[in-house]
Amino acid sequence: MNKLLIRGATILTMEGPDAIIDTGEILIEDGWITHVGLPGSASGSFDMDEVIEADGQVAMPGFINCHTHAAMTLLRGYADDLPLMKWLSEKIWPFEGRMTGEDIYWGTMLACLEMIKSGTTCFGDMYDHMHDVARAVENTGMRAMLSRGMIGVLPTGEKALADAEELAKNWNGKADGRITVMLGPHAPYTCPPEYLDKVMNLAAKFKLGINIHVAETLAEVEEIKKQYGKTPVQHLDSLGLFKFPVLAAHCVHLDEQDMEILAQKAMGIAYNPQSNMKLASGIAPVARLLELGATVGIGTDGTASNNNLDMLEELRTGSYLQKVSTMNPEVIPAYRALQMATIDGALCMGLGDRVGLIKEGMRADIILIDTTEPHMCPRHNLVANIAYAANASDVRTVIIDGKVVMLDRVVLTIDEERVMYEVRERAERLAGK
Ligand SMILES: N[C@@H](CCSC[C@H]1O[C@@H](n2cnc3c(=O)[nH]cnc32)[C@H](O)[C@@H]1O)C(=O)O
Numbered sequence: 001m002n003k004l005l006i007r008g009a010t011i012l013t014m015e016g017p018d019a020i021i022d023t024g025e026i027l028i029e030d031g032w033i034t035h036v037g038l039p040g041s042a043s044g045s046f047d048m049d050e051v052i053e054a055d056g057q058v059a060m061p062g063f064i065n066c067h068t069h070a071a072m073t074l075l076r077g078y079a080d081d082l083p084l085m086k087w088l089s090e091k092i093w094p095f096e097g098r099m100t101g102e103d104i105y106w107g108t109m110l111a112c113l114e115m116i117k118s119g120t121t122c123f124g125d126m127y128d129h130m131h132d133v134a135r136a137v138e139n140t141g142m143r144a145m146l147s148r149g150m151i152g153v154l155p156t157g158e159k160a161l162a163d164a165e166e167l168a169k170n171w172n173g174k175a176d177g178r179i180t181v182m183l184g185p186h187a188p189y190t191c192p193p194e195y196l197d198k199v200m201n202l203a204a205k206f207k208l209g210i211n212i213h214v215a216e217t218l219a220e221v222e223e224i225k226k227q228y229g230k231t232p233v234q235h236l237d238s239l240g241l242f243k244f245p246v247l248a249a250h251c252v253h254l255d256e257q258d259m260e261i262l263a264q265k266a267m268g269i270a271y272n273p274q275s276n277m278k279l280a281s282g283i284a285p286v287a288r289l290l291e292l293g294a295t296v297g298i299g300t301d302g303t304a305s306n307n308n309l310d311m312l313e314e315l316r317t318g319s320y321l322q323k324v325s326t327m328n329p330e331v332i333p334a335y336r337a338l339q340m341a342t343i344d345g346a347l348c349m350g351l352g353d354r355v356g357l358i359k360e361g362m363r364a365d366i367i368l369i370d371t372t373e374p375h376m377c378p379r380h381n382l383v384a385n386i387a388y389a390a391n392a393s394d395v396r397t398v399i400i401d402g403k404v405v406m407l408d409r410v411v412l413t414i415d416e417e418r419v420m421y422e423v424r425e426r427a428e429r430l431a432g433k
């Protein structure tokens with residue numbers, strides 16, 4: 001058995017606003033959190049394989065980015081300052097059409113590197129060549145929910161379905177259980193009802209959830225209303241999509257009935273504040289969705305529309321944006337924002353029984369954040385300091401599934417130089433330079 005002890009840290013368990021343990025310790029055995037408590041309370045702490053001294057640091061669950069397209073790091077800074085439909089059809093899709101599986105592998109490696117260095121331990125992905133994405137997840141030690149993006153209106157629509165089936169067969173539950181699979185029909189405007197029927201048949205056959213972009217822009221809502229006489233959410237509901245566990249990304253333009261449907265029937269909603277701001281898609285009515293009882297996680301979306309994968313930045317923007325758009329500073333307080341970026345993100349991807357809390361019986365996805373820098377001083381409120389003041393570079397150490405993947409800012413599973421070299425070369429080639 002492998003035993004890892006973290007001691008000296010202040011533990012922000014995320015089990016509740018008061019569930020904070022000062023200078024506590026966490027025992028991890030074979031990747032499981034088996035003890036969380038006061039100093040000296042871990043039984044048999046003398047026979048550890050590894051001890052991490054974490055004085056001056058906060059231990060909390062790793063961040064969970066519940067909506068991204070990891071390999072889009074290759075497109076970071078390639079096409080900015082455009083609206084969604086023009087951005088996708090004129091810039092992004094032609095570039096993506098030139099990508100190979102190897103490109104996607106290296107793009108995902110860079111994303112994993114960036115995520116680990118900013119404290120993200122788990123991400124939800126939707127892309128192409130998912131076998132290569134899975135390889136990167138396996139090699140870097142990350143945890144991920146993977147879905148093959150499927151665009152039904154393309155000639156490759158049928159192949160995408162076959163790929164999705166392959167992905168489920170080959171990778172669901174693999175990489176020591178760190179990889180799970182969902183189906184990824186891209187959006188209602190790219191997947192007509194007959195195509196979504198096929199997706200639902202696959203979901204039933206393989207017992208998979210569905211990851212889909214919904215109601216991202218006003219243009220989408222108008223188009224779907226014109227075609228089907230219903231809002232995107234009500235259209236999907238009438239097709240029976242919500243009989244399956246659905247993770248709905250964006251959900252920016254909703255009416256009250258849409259919000260009730262999502263609150264009652266969706267497994268989760270991925271809120272992507274920075275992407276929605278940058279593409280000027282709009283502001284998702286998250287404060288209202290939460291009032292109605294919806295589960296909302298936070299996503300960065302891909303780095304072509306963000307342009308980074310920094311979850312601390314994202315949760316802060318997400319909270320501030322709701323405050324200003326409702327003109328109510330009380331909505332999404334600091335602790336709520338941290339919940340959305342951890343346990344609620346896990347729930348959105350069906351992983352809430354496994355990760356998102358520091359609690360006995362959960363897998364150990366834990367980050368250690370330094371609190372000794374000037375911008376974290378004084379400590380009136382630790383939660384506010386983390387949610388509103390911490391930087392990605394304050395994340396010192398990252399543990400995923402009980403394995404130390406970054407120790408004191410050195411990523412142990414990835415050759416940083418090599419990854420950046422590969423991505424630079426490939427990005428240039430893909431851009432046609
Ligand atoms: N090219 C694939 C599908 C890729 S799925 C994921 C797609 O979502 C695209 N994407 C990224 N961000 C967004 C967004 O915010 N809204 C809609 N699509 C997005 C992304 O560029 C990518 O093309 C095929 O052969 O069917």
Ligand SMILES: [Zn+2]
Pocket residue numbers: 067068069213249301302
């Ligand atoms: Zn997306």
